[in-house]
Amino acid sequence: MTTLASIPEGFGLETEVINTTARDRAVERCRQVGIRLPTFAELADPPAADSALAGIDPDAADAANLWRVNWFNDASRAGRAAVPEYVVIPPALSGVESPIIMLLGNRFPMIGAHKVLAAYSCLAPRLVTGQFDPTENRAVWPSTGNYARGGIAISKIMGCRGVAVLPEGMSAERFEWLDRWTSDPSDVIRTPGSESNVKEIYDACAALAEDEANVILNQFCEYGNYLGHVIATAAAIERVFEHYTEGHSSARLAGFVAASGSSGTLGAGDPIKERHGSATAVVEALECPTLLYNGYGEHNIQGIGDKHVPLIHNVANTDVVVAVSDRATDELGVLYSSAEGRALLAQRGVGDDVIAHLDDLGLSSICNLLASAKMAAALDCGSDDVIVTIATDGAALYGSERAKTVATDFGGEFGSAEAAAVAGRWLDGVDTDHLLQLSDRDRDRVFNLGYFTWVEQQGVDLDHFDARRDQAFWVALRDLVPVWDELIADFNARTGV
Numbered sequence: 001m002t003t004l005a006s007i008p009e010g011f012g013l014e015t016e017v018i019n020t021t022a023r024d025r026a027v028e029r030c031r032q033v034g035i036r037l038p039t040f041a042e043l044a045d046p047p048a049a050d051s052a053l054a055g056i057d058p059d060a061a062d063a064a065n066l067w068r069v070n071w072f073n074d075a076s077r078a079g080r081a082a083v084p085e086y087v088v089i090p091p092a093l094s095g096v097e098s099p100i101i102m103l104l105g106n107r108f109p110m111i112g113a114h115k116v117l118a119a120y121s122c123l124a125p126r127l128v129t130g131q132f133d134p135t136e137n138r139a140v141w142p143s144t145g146n147y148a149r150g151g152i153a154i155s156k157i158m159g160c161r162g163v164a165v166l167p168e169g170m171s172a173e174r175f176e177w178l179d180r181w182t183s184d185p186s187d188v189i190r191t192p193g194s195e196s197n198v199k200e201i202y203d204a205c206a207a208l209a210e211d212e213a214n215v216i217l218n219q220f221c222e223y224g225n226y227l228g229h230v231i232a233t234a235a236a237i238e239r240v241f242e243h244y245t246e247g248h249s250s251a252r253l254a255g256f257v258a259a260s261g262s263s264g265t266l267g268a269g270d271p272i273k274e275r276h277g278s279a280t281a282v283v284e285a286l287e288c289p290t291l292l293y294n295g296y297g298e299h300n301i302q303g304i305g306d307k308h309v310p311l312i313h314n315v316a317n318t319d320v321v322v323a324v325s326d327r328a329t330d331e332l333g334v335l336y337s338s339a340e341g342r343a344l345l346a347q348r349g350v351g352d353d354v355i356a357h358l359d360d361l362g363l364s365s366i367c368n369l370l371a372s373a374k375m376a377a378a379l380d381c382g383s384d385d386v387i388v389t390i391a392t393d394g395a396a397l398y399g400s401e402r403a404k405t406v407a408t409d410f411g412g413e414f415g416s417a418e419a420a421a422v423a424g425r426w427l428d429g430v431d432t433d434h435l436l437q438l439s440d441r442d443r444d445r446v447f448n449l450g451y452f453t454w455v456e457q458q459g460v461d462l463d464h465f466d467a468r469r470d471q472a473f474w475v476a477l478r479d480l481v482p483v484w485d486e487l488i489a490d491f492n493a494r495t496g497v
């Protein structure tokens with residue numbers, strides 16, 4: 001049986017303070033800047049009323065904003081919501097009978113994306129166990145953009161150096177944000193390529209790791225990322241689904257769908273499946289179908305990387321792999337944002353309330369929506385079968401990408417004829433192409449593919465790699481959470497904040 005004691009060393013998994021000096025310095029820093037750290041339990045269930053948040057701009061580098069690193073922010077992002085914000089995508093938009101519930105990640109503070117949760121979940125355990133000294137260390141955040149932004153935001157709050165490592169081809173909006181939040185240009189490292197060039201990010205991190213002052217918080221293999229979603233995202237989904245069932249008593253949670261960048265978000269699928277018997281689908285770009293076809297390639301569904309299987313992906317508990325084309329997400333991004341596109345959607349019966357939420361959908365959110373519809377079609381889901389997915393970030397981060405798509409795909413003009421063509425291409429008739437319901441053999445194939453990245457390339461111990469086949473490994477990981485929460489409580493007691 002896998003127990004906490006058999007969990008591998010490293011990967012942020014320590015259960016006690018391993019460097020008291022570093023921990024004490026972190027305590028002192030947090031006392032100086034007024035940081036009280038939320039526990040994982042509080043990420044899942046934050047205090048309903050929090051007077052410390054009053055008057056604090058959700059986009060400021062303010063210690064109080066750590067208490068907004070959760071799903072319970074209202075539409076203004078300043079107030080607490082009793083139920084996480086969500087939109088139910090109706091058949092008129094999805095093309096399937098099943099309601100598709102999307103939780104809205106752009107309500108998160110500072111970066112307008114849920115990846116600040118992953119950044120916090122990776123850093124907090126390291127901080128309280130003395131693995132990160134904010135007075136000496138630089139926090140290195142490898143990412144395709146949003147995780148790095150989340151990490152930089154938290155680093156800034158803590159008054160420590162943070163380094164964003166991301167491909168040079170990511171959206172201009174990500175880089176503009178990083179310019180505003182960093183003061184030293186060397187704190188933003190642009191690696192070659194675009195979205196799916198994750199190996200180049202690892203190489204940059206390996207070079208940075210030669211300097212002991214750099215602590216690499218590698219979200220692709222950091223189990224804090226997985227656990228943050230197991231605890232906080234799963235709890236948010238539960239709360240939303242409970243809220244939905246108040247008006248739809250026969251609803252059943254049939255599926256959870258998440259595109260995989262680091263596979264952190266997918267972690268929420270594990271407890272959800274235990275409680276609801278839902279199937280979990282992982283989504284990737286058709287232009288880079290690594291899990292589906294062992295494929296590779298460039299794509300523009302920013303945030304969902306690929307060309308590798310993240311170490312924290314619980315492949316053996318994944319039921320479906322589905323690929324979505326970046327042509328669909330790019331073109332629908334334009335349709336959803338344009339007046340002509342919205343007019344067309346209204347004609348097709350999409351309500352104003354849903355249209356108003358289209359600004360909440362960034363490219364990977366649209367990808368998740370399309371994949372959810374494919375999943376519903378493949379599983380023969382009906383109107384009581386709810387698919388839950390995540391809108392990781394909003395449309396605001398992709399204005400520059402939409403301008404490119406209008407130029408390249410539509411000759412610089414997007415009017416009603418173009419809107420009709422896009423709807424005909426991507427909204428009419430949901431298909432189940434490029435979707436695989438995984439057999440045990442398929443799961444093994446996908447799992448085994450990870451060997452080449454993690455064991456051969458990144459030097460992960462083979463026993464550790466293989467232990468992840470067993471669900472007991474993933475369940476045992478959850479035992480870390482109460483241990484970390486106690487350490488966080490002890491840390492807060494020491495700061496006295």
Ligand SMILES: Cc1ncc(COP(=O)(O)O)c(C=O)c1O
Pocket residue numbers: 113115118143144145146147259260261262263264265266302303304362364365392393
């Ligand atoms: C916009 C966007 N969508 C999806 C993802 C994938 O989420 P995860 O890394 O939890 O798999 C990311 C990750 O950075 C992202 O930034």
